[in-house]
Amino acid sequence: MALDFSGRVAIVTGAGGGLGREHALALAARGARVVVNDLGGAVDGSGGSLTAAERVVAEIRAAGGEAIANGASVTDFGAVQAMVQQAMDTWGRVDVLVSNAGILRDKTFAKMDLADFRQVLDVHLMGAVHCCKALWPVMTAQKYGRIVLTTSSTGLYGNFGQTNYGAAKLALVGLMQTLALEGARADIRVNCLAPTAVTRMTESLLPQDMLEAFGPEAVVPAMLVLASEEAPTRTTLCAGGGGVEAAHVTLTHGAWIGSGPQAPERLLAQLDAVRDRRGEMVPANGSEQGTNELRLLREQR
Template sequence: MSVRFDGKVAIVTGAGNGLGKSHALELAARGAKVVVNDLGGARDGSGASSDAAKAVVAEIESKGGEAFAHGANVAVMAEVEDMVKQAMDKWGRVDILINNAGILRDKSFSKMELADFQLVMDVHLMGSVNCTKAVWEIMKQQEYGRIVMTTSSSGLYGNFGQTNYGAAKMAVVGFMNTLGLEGAKYNVRCNALAPTAATRMTEDLLPQEVLDMLVPEAVTAGALTLVTEEAPNRMILAAGGGGYASARVFETDGVYLAPADQTPEGVLANWDAINDTSRQATIEAGMKQSEKFLLKAQAYLESQK
Protein backbone atom coordinates (compact mmCIF):
# COMPACT_ATOMS: atom_id res chain seq x y z
CA MET A 1 0.00 0.00 0.00
CA SER A 2 1.41 3.37 -1.04
CA VAL A 3 0.85 6.19 1.45
CA ARG A 4 -0.13 9.44 -0.26
CA PHE A 5 -1.44 12.80 0.92
CA ASP A 6 -2.71 14.23 -2.37
CA GLY A 7 -5.26 16.99 -1.77
CA LYS A 8 -4.36 17.25 1.90
CA VAL A 9 -3.09 20.42 3.59
CA ALA A 10 -0.60 20.03 6.43
CA ILE A 11 0.86 22.41 8.99
CA VAL A 12 4.16 21.37 10.54
CA THR A 13 5.52 23.53 13.33
CA GLY A 14 9.22 23.89 13.98
CA ALA A 15 9.79 22.74 10.40
CA GLY A 16 12.87 24.77 9.54
CA ASN A 17 15.27 22.14 10.85
CA GLY A 18 15.53 18.63 12.22
CA LEU A 19 12.45 16.49 12.60
CA GLY A 20 10.02 19.17 11.49
CA LYS A 21 11.93 19.72 8.28
CA SER A 22 12.01 15.97 7.64
CA HIS A 23 8.24 15.71 8.28
CA ALA A 24 7.47 18.65 5.97
CA LEU A 25 9.64 17.40 3.12
CA GLU A 26 8.19 13.90 3.20
CA LEU A 27 4.59 15.12 3.42
CA ALA A 28 5.21 17.30 0.38
CA ALA A 29 6.94 14.46 -1.47
CA ARG A 30 3.80 12.40 -0.95
CA GLY A 31 1.46 15.05 -2.30
CA ALA A 32 0.51 17.28 0.63
CA LYS A 33 0.47 21.06 0.49
CA VAL A 34 2.55 22.17 3.47
CA VAL A 35 2.73 25.18 5.75
CA VAL A 36 6.34 25.25 6.93
CA ASN A 37 6.20 26.97 10.30
CA ASP A 38 9.33 28.04 12.09
CA LEU A 39 10.10 31.00 14.31
CA GLY A 40 13.73 30.49 13.41
CA GLY A 41 15.05 30.88 16.93
CA ALA A 42 17.97 29.22 18.62
CA ARG A 43 17.59 25.95 20.50
CA ASP A 44 16.79 27.85 23.71
CA GLY A 45 14.06 29.85 21.97
CA SER A 46 15.99 33.10 21.60
CA GLY A 47 16.10 35.05 18.35
CA ALA A 48 14.08 34.67 15.17
CA SER A 49 14.75 34.24 11.45
CA SER A 50 12.65 33.09 8.52
CA ASP A 51 15.62 31.84 6.50
CA ALA A 52 15.39 28.16 7.54
CA ALA A 53 11.66 27.88 6.80
CA LYS A 54 12.06 29.61 3.44
CA ALA A 55 14.86 27.21 2.52
CA VAL A 56 12.56 24.24 3.22
CA VAL A 57 9.83 25.79 1.08
CA ALA A 58 12.34 26.34 -1.73
CA GLU A 59 13.36 22.70 -1.53
CA ILE A 60 9.73 21.56 -1.69
CA GLU A 61 8.97 23.83 -4.62
CA SER A 62 12.09 22.72 -6.49
CA LYS A 63 10.62 19.22 -6.52
CA GLY A 64 7.22 20.37 -7.77
CA GLY A 65 5.47 20.62 -4.42
CA GLU A 66 3.40 23.41 -2.89
CA ALA A 67 4.32 25.13 0.36
CA PHE A 68 4.65 28.46 2.09
CA ALA A 69 6.62 29.58 5.11
CA HIS A 70 5.19 31.23 8.20
CA GLY A 71 7.20 32.46 11.16
CA ALA A 72 4.48 32.27 13.82
CA ASN A 73 5.65 31.91 17.39
CA VAL A 74 3.41 29.02 18.41
CA ALA A 75 3.19 30.43 21.94
CA VAL A 76 1.42 33.54 20.58
CA MET A 77 -2.16 32.76 19.58
CA ALA A 78 -2.61 35.75 17.29
CA GLU A 79 0.36 34.68 15.20
CA VAL A 80 -0.92 31.11 15.03
CA GLU A 81 -4.35 32.30 13.94
CA ASP A 82 -2.75 34.35 11.16
CA MET A 83 -0.87 31.26 9.98
CA VAL A 84 -4.04 29.17 9.84
CA LYS A 85 -5.95 31.99 8.11
CA GLN A 86 -3.29 32.14 5.41
CA ALA A 87 -3.55 28.39 4.90
CA MET A 88 -7.34 28.61 4.62
CA ASP A 89 -7.19 31.60 2.25
CA LYS A 90 -4.69 29.79 0.03
CA TRP A 91 -5.95 26.21 0.09
CA GLY A 92 -9.36 26.23 1.81
CA ARG A 93 -8.75 23.48 4.37
CA VAL A 94 -6.37 22.07 6.96
CA ASP A 95 -6.19 18.29 7.24
CA ILE A 96 -3.00 17.62 9.17
CA LEU A 97 -1.27 19.33 12.08
CA ILE A 98 2.04 18.10 13.42
CA ASN A 99 2.93 19.94 16.62
CA ASN A 100 6.71 19.65 16.51
CA ALA A 101 8.05 23.05 17.62
CA GLY A 102 10.11 22.99 20.79
CA ILE A 103 12.98 24.45 22.75
CA LEU A 104 15.31 23.28 25.51
CA ARG A 105 16.40 25.08 28.66
CA ASP A 106 17.94 22.24 30.63
CA LYS A 107 19.10 22.60 34.23
CA SER A 108 18.57 20.68 37.43
CA PHE A 109 15.42 21.82 39.21
CA SER A 110 17.48 23.38 42.01
CA LYS A 111 19.25 25.66 39.54
CA MET A 112 16.37 26.31 37.16
CA GLU A 113 14.76 29.73 37.02
CA LEU A 114 10.98 29.61 36.93
CA ALA A 115 11.07 31.77 33.81
CA ASP A 116 12.88 28.93 32.02
CA PHE A 117 10.28 26.47 33.25
CA GLN A 118 7.44 28.71 32.05
CA LEU A 119 8.94 29.36 28.62
CA VAL A 120 9.42 25.66 27.87
CA MET A 121 5.82 24.98 28.96
CA ASP A 122 4.60 27.87 26.81
CA VAL A 123 6.29 26.59 23.65
CA HIS A 124 5.71 22.85 23.99
CA LEU A 125 2.35 22.73 25.75
CA MET A 126 0.64 26.03 24.95
CA GLY A 127 2.17 26.03 21.47
CA SER A 128 0.46 22.69 20.84
CA VAL A 129 -2.75 23.97 22.43
CA ASN A 130 -2.75 27.16 20.35
CA CYS A 131 -2.13 25.42 17.03
CA THR A 132 -4.69 22.72 17.78
CA LYS A 133 -7.30 25.26 18.88
CA ALA A 134 -6.77 27.24 15.68
CA VAL A 135 -7.55 24.23 13.46
CA TRP A 136 -9.98 22.31 15.67
CA GLU A 137 -13.27 23.75 14.42
CA ILE A 138 -12.03 23.62 10.82
CA MET A 139 -11.32 19.91 11.15
CA LYS A 140 -14.60 19.22 12.92
CA GLN A 141 -16.63 21.02 10.25
CA GLN A 142 -14.90 19.23 7.38
CA GLU A 143 -15.17 15.98 9.37
CA TYR A 144 -11.54 15.14 8.85
CA GLY A 145 -8.40 15.88 10.79
CA ARG A 146 -5.19 14.23 11.89
CA ILE A 147 -3.20 15.80 14.73
CA VAL A 148 0.12 14.73 16.18
CA MET A 149 1.60 15.88 19.48
CA THR A 150 5.31 15.44 19.98
CA THR A 151 5.96 13.89 23.38
CA SER A 152 9.24 12.45 24.66
CA SER A 153 10.73 9.68 26.76
CA SER A 154 11.75 12.54 29.08
CA GLY A 155 8.08 13.12 29.78
CA LEU A 156 7.00 9.50 29.81
CA TYR A 157 9.85 8.25 31.99
CA GLY A 158 11.83 11.26 33.25
CA ASN A 159 15.29 12.59 32.45
CA PHE A 160 17.73 14.36 34.77
CA GLY A 161 17.84 18.12 34.20
CA GLN A 162 14.59 18.28 32.25
CA THR A 163 11.80 18.93 34.73
CA ASN A 164 10.42 21.69 32.50
CA TYR A 165 10.71 19.73 29.26
CA GLY A 166 9.47 16.49 30.86
CA ALA A 167 6.44 18.20 32.41
CA ALA A 168 5.50 19.77 29.08
CA LYS A 169 5.98 16.54 27.16
CA MET A 170 3.78 14.57 29.55
CA ALA A 171 1.19 17.32 29.48
CA VAL A 172 0.70 16.98 25.72
CA VAL A 173 -0.09 13.28 26.24
CA GLY A 174 -2.97 14.20 28.54
CA PHE A 175 -4.06 16.81 26.00
CA MET A 176 -3.95 14.20 23.23
CA ASN A 177 -5.89 11.60 25.20
CA THR A 178 -8.87 13.90 25.72
CA LEU A 179 -8.78 15.40 22.22
CA GLY A 180 -8.94 11.88 20.83
CA LEU A 181 -12.16 11.29 22.72
CA GLU A 182 -13.72 14.61 21.79
CA GLY A 183 -12.76 14.46 18.12
CA ALA A 184 -13.59 10.82 17.39
CA LYS A 185 -17.16 11.33 16.17
CA TYR A 186 -15.94 14.03 13.76
CA ASN A 187 -13.20 11.81 12.31
CA VAL A 188 -10.57 13.99 13.96
CA ARG A 189 -7.91 11.68 15.34
CA CYS A 190 -5.12 12.69 17.68
CA ASN A 191 -1.94 10.78 18.47
CA ALA A 192 1.47 11.38 20.02
CA LEU A 193 4.95 10.71 18.70
CA ALA A 194 7.86 10.03 21.07
CA PRO A 195 10.96 10.54 18.89
CA THR A 196 14.66 9.92 19.29
CA ALA A 197 16.68 11.58 16.54
CA ALA A 198 19.86 13.49 15.83
CA THR A 199 18.74 17.13 15.84
CA ARG A 200 19.76 20.44 17.38
CA MET A 201 17.92 19.29 20.49
CA THR A 202 20.15 16.23 20.97
CA GLU A 203 23.44 17.13 19.30
CA ASP A 204 25.35 17.71 22.56
CA LEU A 205 23.52 15.06 24.57
CA LEU A 206 24.66 11.96 22.67
CA PRO A 207 27.98 10.78 21.18
CA GLN A 208 28.45 11.20 17.43
CA GLU A 209 28.42 7.49 16.64
CA VAL A 210 24.97 7.27 18.24
CA LEU A 211 23.74 10.41 16.50
CA ASP A 212 24.76 8.91 13.16
CA MET A 213 22.26 6.10 13.75
CA LEU A 214 19.39 8.37 14.73
CA VAL A 215 18.35 9.75 11.36
CA PRO A 216 15.25 11.99 11.38
CA GLU A 217 13.75 10.07 8.44
CA ALA A 218 13.15 7.05 10.69
CA VAL A 219 11.04 9.17 13.01
CA THR A 220 9.22 10.79 10.10
CA ALA A 221 8.04 7.36 8.97
CA GLY A 222 6.25 7.10 12.31
CA ALA A 223 4.91 10.64 12.20
CA LEU A 224 3.38 10.17 8.77
CA THR A 225 1.81 6.87 9.82
CA LEU A 226 -0.06 8.81 12.51
CA VAL A 227 -1.58 11.25 9.99
CA THR A 228 -2.77 8.81 7.33
CA GLU A 229 -6.48 8.28 6.67
CA GLU A 230 -6.11 4.92 8.45
CA ALA A 231 -4.36 6.47 11.46
CA PRO A 232 -5.07 5.14 14.94
CA ASN A 233 -6.50 7.37 17.65
CA ARG A 234 -4.93 8.16 21.05
CA MET A 235 -1.75 6.19 20.42
CA ILE A 236 1.75 7.00 21.62
CA LEU A 237 4.21 5.83 18.98
CA ALA A 238 7.89 5.78 19.94
CA ALA A 239 10.35 5.93 17.05
CA GLY A 240 14.09 6.24 16.69
CA GLY A 241 17.06 4.67 14.96
CA GLY A 242 14.81 2.37 12.97
CA GLY A 243 13.01 1.10 16.07
CA TYR A 244 9.26 1.52 16.62
CA ALA A 245 7.18 0.75 19.71
CA SER A 246 3.93 1.77 21.33
CA ALA A 247 3.92 3.29 24.81
CA ARG A 248 0.86 2.91 27.01
CA VAL A 249 -0.29 3.68 30.51
CA PHE A 250 -1.40 0.53 32.30
CA GLU A 251 -3.24 0.27 35.59
CA THR A 252 -3.23 -2.79 37.82
CA ASP A 253 -6.56 -4.36 38.65
CA GLY A 254 -5.99 -3.38 42.26
CA VAL A 255 -7.93 -4.35 45.36
CA TYR A 256 -10.95 -3.24 47.33
CA LEU A 257 -10.41 -2.57 51.02
CA ALA A 258 -13.27 -2.81 53.46
CA PRO A 259 -14.07 0.48 55.24
CA ALA A 260 -12.20 -0.61 58.36
CA ASP A 261 -9.09 -1.24 56.27
CA GLN A 262 -9.15 2.06 54.35
CA THR A 263 -6.19 3.39 56.29
CA PRO A 264 -2.50 3.86 55.47
CA GLU A 265 -1.86 0.64 57.39
CA GLY A 266 -4.44 -1.18 55.32
CA VAL A 267 -2.98 0.11 52.05
CA LEU A 268 0.52 -0.96 53.08
CA ALA A 269 -0.70 -4.39 54.16
CA ASN A 270 -2.10 -4.91 50.66
CA TRP A 271 0.82 -3.33 48.79
CA ASP A 272 1.78 -6.48 46.89
CA ALA A 273 -1.78 -7.03 45.68
CA ILE A 274 -2.10 -3.37 44.66
CA ASN A 275 1.07 -3.71 42.56
CA ASP A 276 0.20 -7.11 41.07
CA THR A 277 0.53 -6.68 37.28
CA SER A 278 -1.04 -10.01 36.31
CA ARG A 279 -4.38 -8.38 35.44
CA GLN A 280 -3.24 -4.91 34.48
CA ALA A 281 -5.08 -3.16 31.65
CA THR A 282 -5.28 0.10 29.77
CA ILE A 283 -7.97 2.53 30.89
CA GLU A 284 -9.84 4.05 27.94
CA ALA A 285 -11.12 7.13 29.78
CA GLY A 286 -10.88 8.65 33.24
CA MET A 287 -14.37 7.57 34.24
CA LYS A 288 -13.47 3.95 33.52
CA GLN A 289 -11.19 3.97 36.54
CA SER A 290 -14.06 5.23 38.70
CA GLU A 291 -16.31 2.54 37.28
CA LYS A 292 -13.77 -0.15 38.13
CA PHE A 293 -13.47 0.97 41.74
CA LEU A 294 -17.23 1.36 42.14
CA LEU A 295 -17.81 -2.15 40.80
CA LYS A 296 -15.33 -3.49 43.38
CA ALA A 297 -17.14 -1.60 46.14
CA GLN A 298 -20.50 -2.88 44.91
CA ALA A 299 -19.22 -6.45 44.86
CA TYR A 300 -18.04 -6.04 48.47
CA LEU A 301 -21.43 -4.71 49.55
CA GLU A 302 -23.20 -7.62 47.85
CA SER A 303 -20.90 -10.04 49.63
CA GLN A 304 -21.91 -8.59 53.00
CA LYS A 305 -25.62 -9.21 52.52
Protein backbone atom coordinates in the same frame (compact mmCIF):
# COMPACT_ATOMS: atom_id res chain seq x y z
CA MET B 1 -1.10 0.26 0.81
CA ALA B 2 0.90 3.37 -0.08
CA LEU B 3 0.31 6.38 2.12
CA ASP B 4 -0.90 9.17 -0.14
CA PHE B 5 -1.40 12.78 0.98
CA SER B 6 -2.46 14.16 -2.41
CA GLY B 7 -5.02 16.92 -1.94
CA ARG B 8 -4.20 17.26 1.74
CA VAL B 9 -2.88 20.38 3.44
CA ALA B 10 -0.51 20.09 6.39
CA ILE B 11 0.90 22.52 8.93
CA VAL B 12 4.20 21.48 10.48
CA THR B 13 5.49 23.65 13.31
CA GLY B 14 9.18 23.88 14.10
CA ALA B 15 9.82 22.75 10.53
CA GLY B 16 12.91 24.82 9.78
CA GLY B 17 15.29 22.02 10.75
CA GLY B 18 15.68 18.66 12.43
CA LEU B 19 12.55 16.54 12.85
CA GLY B 20 10.18 19.21 11.61
CA ARG B 21 12.07 19.64 8.35
CA GLU B 22 12.02 15.89 7.72
CA HIS B 23 8.30 15.78 8.49
CA ALA B 24 7.57 18.65 6.08
CA LEU B 25 9.70 17.17 3.28
CA ALA B 26 8.12 13.73 3.68
CA LEU B 27 4.56 15.03 3.65
CA ALA B 28 5.29 17.14 0.57
CA ALA B 29 6.97 14.20 -1.19
CA ARG B 30 3.74 12.24 -0.77
CA GLY B 31 1.58 14.97 -2.21
CA ALA B 32 0.65 17.26 0.68
CA ARG B 33 0.76 21.01 0.41
CA VAL B 34 2.69 22.19 3.44
CA VAL B 35 2.82 25.24 5.67
CA VAL B 36 6.40 25.25 6.93
CA ASN B 37 6.26 27.05 10.26
CA ASP B 38 9.39 28.03 12.15
CA LEU B 39 10.18 30.96 14.41
CA GLY B 40 13.83 30.52 13.49
CA GLY B 41 15.08 30.90 17.06
CA ALA B 42 17.90 29.24 18.96
CA VAL B 43 17.50 25.95 20.83
CA ASP B 44 16.50 27.88 23.96
CA GLY B 45 13.86 29.81 22.01
CA SER B 46 15.70 33.11 21.78
CA GLY B 47 15.85 35.10 18.56
CA GLY B 48 13.89 34.53 15.39
CA SER B 49 14.16 34.53 11.59
CA LEU B 50 12.03 33.28 8.71
CA THR B 51 15.14 32.08 6.85
CA ALA B 52 15.04 28.48 8.11
CA ALA B 53 11.41 28.02 7.05
CA GLU B 54 12.06 29.62 3.67
CA ARG B 55 14.96 27.22 3.02
CA VAL B 56 12.71 24.21 3.59
CA VAL B 57 10.03 25.73 1.35
CA ALA B 58 12.66 26.14 -1.36
CA GLU B 59 13.62 22.46 -0.98
CA ILE B 60 10.01 21.36 -1.33
CA ARG B 61 9.40 23.54 -4.37
CA ALA B 62 12.64 22.41 -6.01
CA ALA B 63 11.37 18.84 -5.71
CA GLY B 64 8.10 19.79 -7.38
CA GLY B 65 5.98 20.24 -4.27
CA GLU B 66 3.87 23.09 -2.90
CA ALA B 67 4.73 24.92 0.30
CA ILE B 68 4.58 28.29 1.99
CA ALA B 69 6.64 29.65 4.88
CA ASN B 70 5.33 31.01 8.14
CA GLY B 71 7.31 32.54 11.00
CA ALA B 72 4.70 32.62 13.75
CA SER B 73 5.66 31.85 17.32
CA VAL B 74 3.35 29.10 18.55
CA THR B 75 3.22 30.92 21.90
CA ASP B 76 1.24 33.74 20.22
CA PHE B 77 -2.34 32.58 19.66
CA GLY B 78 -3.13 35.51 17.37
CA ALA B 79 -0.15 34.66 15.17
CA VAL B 80 -1.19 30.99 15.11
CA GLN B 81 -4.71 31.98 14.06
CA ALA B 82 -3.19 34.08 11.27
CA MET B 83 -1.09 31.08 10.18
CA VAL B 84 -4.21 28.93 9.91
CA GLN B 85 -5.94 31.70 7.97
CA GLN B 86 -2.92 31.90 5.66
CA ALA B 87 -3.31 28.20 4.89
CA MET B 88 -7.08 28.58 4.38
CA ASP B 89 -6.62 31.59 2.10
CA THR B 90 -4.00 29.73 0.06
CA TRP B 91 -5.50 26.23 -0.17
CA GLY B 92 -8.96 26.34 1.40
CA ARG B 93 -8.48 23.60 4.03
CA VAL B 94 -6.09 22.13 6.61
CA ASP B 95 -6.08 18.38 7.09
CA VAL B 96 -2.96 17.66 9.13
CA LEU B 97 -1.20 19.32 12.05
CA VAL B 98 2.19 18.07 13.11
CA SER B 99 2.89 20.01 16.30
CA ASN B 100 6.66 19.77 16.54
CA ALA B 101 7.94 23.18 17.71
CA GLY B 102 9.95 23.04 20.90
CA ILE B 103 12.81 24.44 22.95
CA LEU B 104 15.12 23.17 25.67
CA ARG B 105 16.18 24.95 28.85
CA ASP B 106 17.73 22.10 30.81
CA LYS B 107 18.82 22.38 34.44
CA THR B 108 18.21 20.42 37.58
CA PHE B 109 15.02 21.49 39.32
CA ALA B 110 16.99 22.92 42.22
CA LYS B 111 18.84 25.29 39.90
CA MET B 112 16.08 26.02 37.40
CA ASP B 113 14.60 29.49 37.18
CA LEU B 114 10.80 29.38 37.13
CA ALA B 115 10.80 31.61 34.06
CA ASP B 116 12.63 28.85 32.17
CA PHE B 117 10.13 26.28 33.44
CA ARG B 118 7.22 28.41 32.29
CA GLN B 119 8.71 29.19 28.88
CA VAL B 120 9.20 25.52 28.04
CA LEU B 121 5.57 24.85 29.02
CA ASP B 122 4.45 27.81 26.90
CA VAL B 123 6.20 26.53 23.76
CA HIS B 124 5.56 22.80 23.99
CA LEU B 125 2.18 22.66 25.70
CA MET B 126 0.48 25.97 25.00
CA GLY B 127 2.02 26.07 21.53
CA ALA B 128 0.26 22.80 20.73
CA VAL B 129 -2.95 24.01 22.40
CA HIS B 130 -2.91 27.20 20.32
CA CYS B 131 -2.51 25.23 17.09
CA CYS B 132 -5.23 22.74 18.01
CA LYS B 133 -7.61 25.49 19.11
CA ALA B 134 -7.12 27.50 15.91
CA LEU B 135 -7.61 24.41 13.75
CA TRP B 136 -10.46 22.76 15.66
CA PRO B 137 -13.31 24.65 13.97
CA VAL B 138 -11.70 24.10 10.56
CA MET B 139 -11.32 20.37 11.06
CA THR B 140 -14.76 20.05 12.66
CA ALA B 141 -16.43 21.82 9.72
CA GLN B 142 -14.69 19.66 7.11
CA LYS B 143 -15.25 16.52 9.26
CA TYR B 144 -11.65 15.46 8.88
CA GLY B 145 -8.45 16.11 10.79
CA ARG B 146 -5.23 14.41 11.78
CA ILE B 147 -3.24 15.88 14.68
CA VAL B 148 0.19 14.58 15.69
CA LEU B 149 1.51 15.96 18.98
CA THR B 150 5.21 15.53 19.72
CA THR B 151 5.67 14.02 23.16
CA SER B 152 8.89 12.54 24.54
CA SER B 153 10.28 9.64 26.53
CA THR B 154 11.27 12.33 29.04
CA GLY B 155 7.58 13.03 29.64
CA LEU B 156 6.63 9.38 29.63
CA TYR B 157 9.48 8.08 31.79
CA GLY B 158 11.56 10.99 33.10
CA ASN B 159 15.05 12.28 32.38
CA PHE B 160 17.51 13.96 34.73
CA GLY B 161 17.62 17.74 34.38
CA GLN B 162 14.43 18.09 32.34
CA THR B 163 11.55 18.68 34.75
CA ASN B 164 10.15 21.50 32.61
CA TYR B 165 10.42 19.56 29.35
CA GLY B 166 9.07 16.36 30.89
CA ALA B 167 6.07 18.09 32.46
CA ALA B 168 5.20 19.74 29.15
CA LYS B 169 5.62 16.57 27.13
CA LEU B 170 3.47 14.37 29.37
CA ALA B 171 0.81 17.10 29.39
CA LEU B 172 0.56 16.62 25.63
CA VAL B 173 -0.43 12.99 26.20
CA GLY B 174 -3.25 14.20 28.43
CA LEU B 175 -4.26 16.71 25.76
CA MET B 176 -4.32 13.91 23.18
CA GLN B 177 -6.47 11.63 25.33
CA THR B 178 -9.40 14.02 25.55
CA LEU B 179 -9.06 15.71 22.15
CA ALA B 180 -9.25 12.27 20.54
CA LEU B 181 -12.51 11.56 22.39
CA GLU B 182 -14.01 14.95 21.55
CA GLY B 183 -12.91 14.84 17.92
CA ALA B 184 -14.10 11.32 17.12
CA ARG B 185 -17.51 12.32 15.71
CA ALA B 186 -15.86 14.66 13.21
CA ASP B 187 -13.18 12.10 12.25
CA ILE B 188 -10.48 14.15 13.94
CA ARG B 189 -7.84 11.65 15.05
CA VAL B 190 -5.28 12.77 17.59
CA ASN B 191 -2.07 10.90 18.36
CA CYS B 192 1.31 11.41 19.99
CA LEU B 193 4.79 10.73 18.65
CA ALA B 194 7.79 10.26 20.97
CA PRO B 195 10.93 10.48 18.80
CA THR B 196 14.47 9.43 19.54
CA ALA B 197 16.54 11.41 17.07
CA VAL B 198 19.73 13.35 16.67
CA THR B 199 18.87 17.01 16.17
CA ARG B 200 20.47 20.23 17.33
CA MET B 201 18.35 19.86 20.48
CA THR B 202 19.68 16.39 21.30
CA GLU B 203 23.06 15.93 19.61
CA SER B 204 24.96 16.84 22.78
CA LEU B 205 22.92 14.34 24.84
CA LEU B 206 23.42 11.17 22.78
CA PRO B 207 26.42 8.80 22.59
CA GLN B 208 28.56 8.78 19.45
CA ASP B 209 27.39 5.39 18.19
CA MET B 210 23.79 6.66 18.02
CA LEU B 211 24.53 9.69 15.88
CA GLU B 212 24.35 7.93 12.50
CA ALA B 213 21.55 5.43 13.13
CA PHE B 214 19.25 7.86 14.89
CA GLY B 215 18.82 10.57 12.28
CA PRO B 216 15.48 12.40 12.30
CA GLU B 217 14.46 10.72 9.04
CA ALA B 218 14.06 7.43 10.93
CA VAL B 219 11.14 8.93 12.88
CA VAL B 220 9.23 9.97 9.75
CA PRO B 221 7.45 6.64 9.04
CA ALA B 222 5.67 6.78 12.41
CA MET B 223 4.64 10.39 11.79
CA LEU B 224 3.26 9.56 8.34
CA VAL B 225 1.13 6.73 9.71
CA LEU B 226 -0.24 8.90 12.54
CA ALA B 227 -1.00 11.71 10.07
CA SER B 228 -2.55 9.50 7.40
CA GLU B 229 -6.16 8.83 6.48
CA GLU B 230 -5.69 5.34 7.96
CA ALA B 231 -4.34 6.71 11.27
CA PRO B 232 -5.38 5.28 14.64
CA THR B 233 -6.44 7.65 17.38
CA ARG B 234 -5.34 8.01 21.02
CA THR B 235 -2.11 6.20 20.15
CA THR B 236 1.36 7.09 21.37
CA LEU B 237 4.11 5.76 19.11
CA CYS B 238 7.76 5.90 20.11
CA ALA B 239 10.21 5.80 17.19
CA GLY B 240 13.93 5.98 16.55
CA GLY B 241 16.70 4.22 14.66
CA GLY B 242 14.19 2.12 12.72
CA GLY B 243 12.42 0.80 15.83
CA VAL B 244 8.85 1.64 16.78
CA GLU B 245 7.08 0.98 20.08
CA ALA B 246 3.72 1.94 21.55
CA ALA B 247 3.43 3.53 24.99
CA HIS B 248 0.32 3.24 27.16
CA VAL B 249 -1.01 4.74 30.39
CA THR B 250 -2.25 1.64 32.19
CA LEU B 251 -4.33 0.78 35.25
CA THR B 252 -3.56 -2.23 37.42
CA HIS B 253 -6.18 -4.66 38.68
CA GLY B 254 -5.72 -3.08 42.10
CA ALA B 255 -6.88 -4.12 45.56
CA TRP B 256 -9.68 -3.04 47.88
CA ILE B 257 -8.42 -1.52 51.12
CA GLY B 258 -11.64 0.09 52.35
CA SER B 259 -11.80 3.17 54.54
CA GLY B 260 -11.54 4.01 58.21
CA PRO B 261 -8.64 4.61 60.60
CA GLN B 262 -6.63 1.54 59.54
CA ALA B 263 -7.01 2.01 55.76
CA PRO B 264 -3.56 3.63 55.35
CA GLU B 265 -1.91 0.69 57.11
CA ARG B 266 -3.88 -1.79 54.98
CA LEU B 267 -2.77 0.04 51.83
CA LEU B 268 0.86 -0.04 52.93
CA ALA B 269 0.59 -3.78 53.58
CA GLN B 270 -1.01 -4.38 50.16
CA LEU B 271 1.03 -1.89 48.14
CA ASP B 272 2.83 -4.61 46.19
CA ALA B 273 -0.52 -6.11 45.20
CA VAL B 274 -1.84 -2.70 44.15
CA ARG B 275 1.24 -2.15 41.98
CA ASP B 276 1.23 -5.68 40.48
CA ARG B 277 1.07 -5.22 36.71
CA ARG B 278 -0.39 -8.62 35.90
CA GLY B 279 -3.77 -8.09 34.29
CA GLU B 280 -3.32 -4.34 33.90
CA MET B 281 -5.56 -2.54 31.39
CA VAL B 282 -5.56 0.52 29.14
CA PRO B 283 -8.72 2.46 30.10
CA ALA B 284 -10.91 3.69 27.24
CA ASN B 285 -11.56 6.89 29.21
CA GLY B 286 -11.10 8.39 32.65
CA SER B 287 -14.34 7.00 34.07
CA GLU B 288 -12.95 3.47 33.88
CA GLN B 289 -10.88 4.15 37.01
CA GLY B 290 -14.11 4.61 38.97
CA THR B 291 -15.64 1.56 37.25
CA ASN B 292 -12.69 -0.55 38.37
CA GLU B 293 -12.88 0.79 41.92
CA LEU B 294 -16.61 0.00 42.02
CA ARG B 295 -15.78 -3.55 40.91
CA LEU B 296 -13.28 -3.88 43.77
CA LEU B 297 -15.88 -2.64 46.23
CA ARG B 298 -18.58 -5.02 45.02
CA GLU B 299 -16.17 -7.96 45.22
CA GLN B 300 -15.98 -7.37 48.99
CA ARG B 301 -19.75 -7.63 49.52
